[in-house]
Amino acid sequence: MNDVSHAPVAAPVKAGGAFFVETVTWVQHWTESLFSFRTTRDPGLRFASGQFVMVGLVKEEDGKPLVRAYSIASPSWHEELEFYSIKVADGPLTSRLQKIRVGDEVLIGRKPTGTLVLDGLKPGKRLYMLGTGTGLAPWLSLVRDPEVYERFDEVIVTHTVREVADLNYRELLSGALAEDEILGELIRPKLKYYPTVTREPFQTEGRITDLIASGQMFRDLGTPPFDPAVDRVMLCGGPSVLADLKQQLLDLGYEEGSIAAPGDFVLERAFVET
Template sequence: MTDAAARPSPFFHERVLWVRHWTDSLFSFATTRNEAFRFRSGEFVMIGLPPAEGEKPILRAYSIASPMWAEELEFYSIKVPDGPLTSKLQMIQPGDEILVGKKPTGTLVLDALKGGERLFLIGSGTGLAPWLSVARDPDTWSRFGQVIVVHSVRNVADLAYRELFESGLADDPLVGDEAPGRLVYYPTVTREPFRTQGRITERIRSGELFRDLGMQGCFDPARDRVMLCGSMAMIKETAELIEACGLKEGSNAEPGDYVLERAFVG
């Protein structure tokens, strides 16, 4: 037996259960979940497609969109026509094989935050993915009295999962009794007419976000906790605005007032 054959695989080999194409550039899919796979809501994992004989798999980091208790693993992705992975990943069908790394990680987890009253989950584009996990985790609702999901996109059609959040997760098996009345969904659109228009950073800087939510004009370090995921530019700019309000960045080692995923930001 060769060393390669004896070495355990760093991946679980899962099967695609369903695929949903939201638009020409956005899709979601779910896979089976190995019983040995454990993760915290909000973490990311490396995924890929089985490589051709003699080749190495092309892998990318994907936030897990399903909560930690779910029996399946859900992912939310963009479609990049010439992307090394997504150009092929967007063609998957139920029954196809997906490689899922065995070591999920990340800082977009409740463990990296201090306790508080309001939890802001701010994401742009597919940066919504970890909030799908966190918002459906019972621990979130036991720690915070209100959860505010802020999703910024270019076009109205890009508001994937809008129906889920607008219905307040009422049908969710574990948080359906907790989320309605305590969940606030705040979508913004930058390139089309919509009830809330403009970049989320602009709405924070102008105070429109806070006025719309019936709050004072800044995040409150004593009450508010924030998680950030999305484009690098949005995360960096929003983090600066958050720190200007007095909030401090947290980590797994030292919980704080807000967190971002530095594995994606650099």
């Protein structure tokens, strides 16, 4: 759920208050509109893979924080925090956040939350994580969590973008994870990565909803069509595609889940580009 947010919020910063102050350790500019960054992680921050936190900067004019929700792209066990973001030239936050450098400080909220967690799903055989744009972020966390592979026999990550250059993390998902010294043996036989592009020629072209409706996705993956008895689904991305994906699942008899009442699929709703 990156760019999956409530509107920016400004509130007084208090020592020991709502935020940790963390240091930027790595910045990667993928394209003119997409970047990632990592920060240090306070030992007191605990989160489940797939959750989001508020991330932001202190406003220079009044010393108050400007923050928005970002999915944590690193797994819950990692010593650093990673985030994946769009760049908005006149966005209240990302117009500034995209300029951060190693050594700069950012605000990280103390209370992770979100619905894209394993505990929101009933047991199943396959886990599909369907993401568009920076909605890939929570999958980057979950796909590196051993518990995912303990719970499911197959793990499928889809990433739909407009242009091929937007398929960030493609190398990680298509091969590097399977070769990881620690997790590779667990990941290799179970993980499938399915990138699709909507506005340029690519090996798989089209909106993920259309590829599901036509059955093309399942033929490409070598998996049977969605079955609520065995297939679990997580959704994250733009509001229009989320609405369509949700309706597709409901039409198949899927039930939306939550931590309080686990179901067949879960999704993050809010999506604001700032």
